[in-house]
Amino acid sequence: MKANFNLKGLMAAAFMLLSVSLFAQQHTVTGTVVDADNGQPLVGVAVMVSTGGGVVTDANGSYAVSASDNATLTFNTLGYIDVVETVNGRSVVNVKMTVDSKVLEEVVVLGYTSQKKNELSSSVVSLSAEKLKDVTSPDLGNMLQGKAAGVLVTNASGQPGDGAKIRIRGTGSITANSGPLYVVDGVAGGSFNPNDVETLTVLKDASATALYGAAASGGVIVVTTKSAKTDKATVTLKATAGIKKALTGRFSPMNSQELYDLQKQIYSKSLFGIQRPKTLLEQDFDWMDAAFNLGVVQDYYVSAAGKAGRVNYFASVSHYDEEGTLINTNHKRSSARVNLSAPLGKNVNMALRVNYDRAKSQYTSSYVTLECAYRALPWDDPYVYDAEGNRTNEILHIGSADRGDGRKNQTWYSHDKYNFLHNEVYNYNISESEDIMADLVLNWNITDWLMFSTTNRFNSSNWFNEAFYDPRTTLPSIPNGQIENSHGSGWGFGTTNLLKANKDFGDHSVNGVIGIEYGEGFSRSFNASATDMPNGQASLSNGIAQAVGGYNYASRSWAWLAQAQYSYKGRYIASASVRYDETSRFAPKARGGYFPGASAAWLINKEPWMEGQNVMSLLKLRAGYGKTGNDSIANFLWQDIYSLSSQYQNITAAILERQQNPNLGWEEAYMTSVGLDMEFIDRINVTLDLYNIDNKNLLLAVPLAPSTGFFEFMDNVGTVNNKGIELAVDADIIDKGDWYWNFGFNIGLNKNKVVYLPNGEFRQGNQIVREGQDIFTWNMPIWAGVDPETGSPTWEKVLEDGTKEITTTYAEATFQNAGTSSPKFQGGLSTMLSWKGITLSATGNFIYGNMIYNSARVSMDSDGAYTDYNMMSIDNGLGWSRWQQPGDIATHPKPKMNGNNDAHMLSTRYLENGSYFRLKNVTLSYDFPRAWMKKAKMQGLKVYVSGDNLVTFSKFSGMDPEIDTEDGTYDTNYPVPMTVVGGIQITF
Secondary structure (H helix, E strand, O other): OHHHHHHHHHHHHHHHHHHHHHHHHOEEEEEEEEEOOOOOEOOOOEEEEOOOOEEEOOOOOEEEEEEOOOOEEEEEOOOEOOEEEEOOOOOEOOEEEOEOHHHHOOEEEOOOOEEEHHHOOOOEEEEEHHHHOOOOOOOHHHHHOOOOOOEEEEOOOOOOOOOOEEEEOOOOOOOOOOOOEEEEOOEEEOOOOHHHEEEEEEEOOHHHHHHHHHHOOOOEEEEEEOOOOOOOOEEEEEEEEEEEEEOOOOOOEOOHHHHHHHHHHHOOHHHHHHHOOHHHHHOOOOHHHHHEOOEEEEEEEEEEEEEEOOEEEEEEEEEEEEEOOEOOOEEEEEEEEEEEEEEOOOOEEEEEEEEEEEEEEEEOOOHHHHHHHHHOOOOOOOEEEOOOOOEEEEEOOOOOOOOOOOOOOOOOOOOOOOOHHHHHHHOEEEEEEEEEEEEEEEEEEOOOOEEEEEEEEEEEEEEEEEEEEOOOOOOOOOOOOEEEEEEEEEEEEEEEEEEEEEEEEOOEEEEEEEEEEEEEEEEEEEEEEEEOOOOOOOOHHHOEEEEEEEEEEEEEEEEEEEEEEEEEOOOEEEEEEEEEEEEOOOOHHHOEEEEEEEEEEEEHHHOHHHOOOOOEEEEEEEEEEEEEEEOOOOOOOOOOEEEEEEEEOOEEEEEEEEOOOOOOOOEEEEEEEEEEEEEEOOOEEEEEEEEEEEEEOOEEEEEOOHHHOOOEEEEEOOEEEEEEEEEEEEEEEEEEOOEEEEEEEEEEEEEEEEEEOOOOEEEEOOEEEEOOOOOOEEEEEOEEEEOOOOOOEEEEEEOOOOOEEEEOOHHHOOEEEEEEOOOOEEEEEEEEEEEOOEEEEEEEEEEEOOEEEEOHHHHHOOOOOOOOOOOEOOOOOOOOOEOOOOOOOOOEOOOOOOOOOOOOOOOHHHEEEOOEEEEEEEEEEEEOOHHHHHHOOOOEEEEEEEEEEEEEEEOOOOOOOOOOOOOOEEOOOOOOEEEEEEEEEEEO
């Protein structure tokens, strides 16, 4: 008994000694937690002690916690990589935390709502500002080109200021606009500077776009502008400058000798010496070189962000100046933005966003300028000569009585009696615009799970266009000069009011939104023209008024919407939405409509039976269905339209030109989609999507019986189907130490088909819209080549029994389908390699399977049909040859005066493969080390060189295969330029 007591006493004593020892090792550890990039204190960071207990950092990023000498501290907060520190007897442990880019990318802004990336149940592509700004162009479409599967971006013109055309998952309308809806900072519509974009999100399927209802059948692009990220003031300066050169591709007009030799084969020997004297070879003017020169581009941008008192602010100003590659074309744009936010109380926050844009563009004075640049003969000289026969800098006006060297009214050999160099001195064509947009936002956090938000936007715009044709210049349709101008203005107001909820119940998570929107707008326009202008007097009052016109237009719309999403353990996700829209654009009987959507997702990788494997970090199956609308139609389309006339003994009378359709409503799109998201070993992301879209109630002209007095009226008839498959791959091949290498690839295949038309088909230019085929199907005689024995052109002739034979008579050739201008697929490639601040990135885009009708060849590759037009060289690397003698296997017929038996008429001879791959951009940049920047009291310094449209691989014979794939016609287009710039970005 006594021994037992002594043992217990020893144990108690030992325990007390141990406790005292441990207690002696406990001490207070203090420190500060800051952002590793900018040194700003981080608030609310959880500091956990390995032996138990923990605190969070205060407003200064400071903490104090009790810990033993050998304890470890874990620092954790959303959006940053966890940091673990061992105390090792220290009393002060300061920590720098690095932003976790992968976590930041998990939240995707969808406009009305935002969701974690893994919880998305619809097809969405989200791109950060860094991924967008790897091109020199300030156009958002160019930034997006080749970066999202199923998104087709095309540039039809190199005119400065012109934007790219965007089509998401095909074209679903024949007469209405099929472009996407832009949502800026949560509100449909609005203007912004691409430099101010924080993120861009493309909503591709209707389960996501249905919440935008009547305007979303072409997809939705959600733009979020920048705001302050930290309390510390940050100033960024960016300057870029460079040059541009027009892409000429394989196209080259003939020089003087080439054209002389060709026309020698065309003219008779007796006539040739008279019409084309050998002295012409002394003249070899390059009109393309005179029309196109190096353009200059400059882009300056300054922004400031931070916190002043209780107000978070972001402000920016920018100026963009681009001289076009075609003479007398340019674009200037200045913009400014202010984004402010501040608390009004404990649970209420206010935001104010203001954006201002002012732009001015100058275009060529006439379309004839481009035509003549392509087709003018090298034997015509645009300059005046002095008495000694030397060329001066004075530009010749066609019809001048004396050139100065005794030659009066020298023969002008070109078809167009038009010296565009002279006309560009006196004529001009300008466009100006000014826009201001302001948003007032209030957010009220009613509880920790319920919030009310109201966003109210006002926008105002003004625009002015003026074209002046001086009487000293020559334009066949305007012999005595003319001025045309138009001016318009408009304003709009919209309010979006949302009630949002987000609540977790154990394994269950529910979020949703209900809201109501209202919008109205007003616009007016005035236009006038006058002729018989005095020299250089560009004013309407100085001419004889010929026409005056204008309009006033007002519109209103309202909508209510609702969406709910449920998640169980983050494994099973279901979402449903509905929107009701009404707009005054349509007839009273058809102004309202419902647009439902639903989607579901299954995160297979979160199933218990997937635990333990470390290969597939994400495996998500998605499916969705939704209905959207297209309200992009002309104003007053459903109403009776009258025109006024004074032909009845000078008494004004109204003539009914179009019957009303009181049932006219919007087009509708019904989409079903299935998708699969996969991530392997936390490095390789793969997304696969399949979709089917039925576009119904298309707006088309329906033929009427002659007895009605009208030929047609607009109605909701017609159906078009688009179906396709999309694949996107993004892989971090190397991410170790100072090395980082990323590779991306995406491709989208789309099949378009007309399902129903009132009359089964109708012709649209050189294309035929017919049931069962692509909207943009070419229809023309099939070129069968050149007869080797005679050098004559041949075409296919289809007999009544369906068999085909060859004919040399164009009138006997049969019009047949000949491919489409729609590509079979398009996509892009990207790669980025980084090492110790040096980054090399490259992007490319491609299109395959579309056919381009090269209309420029009708006049410039016509085998002698137009001897007063220059011809394009056939020495273009495509293996072209011209027939010379019997037995020749040639691509071009024997040249003859007035052409060879209609060889230049419409046929597949000029229908060419439009497929191409383009190296869209290459950028080399260097970020100076942070240690150097701290010494210079800067946060960052980056220098870079970048090039757009550097190399194009194509078999197209024109200047550039990148054209509008809907119209599909290449003529005397303004070519897209190659651009090379250098720049610097400084952050303080």
